[in-house]
């Protein structure tokens with residue numbers, strides 16, 4: 209009876225055939241192992257190589273999530289960092 213919790217435990221790992229993003233039990237994780245963000249993933253990964261096949265549910269082709277991380281924001285961050293030096 210004690211080990212019921214363990215026998216119910218399942219690790220479901222899904223990998224996007226297109227961009228290689230991985231989901232563990234429905235949660236997206238970055239390659240670094242950090243908890244992911246499917247909207248930032250859409251901006252940074254899925255949107256870079258357009259076309260069908262991406263399994264990211266939040267990815268809409270041609271759509272950029274303004275509130276999530278984008279390449280534009282990253283470029284601005286890097287530019288500011290250079291200017292401040």
Ligand SMILES: [Zn+2]
Nearest residue numbers: 224227262263
């Ligand atoms: Zn994908």
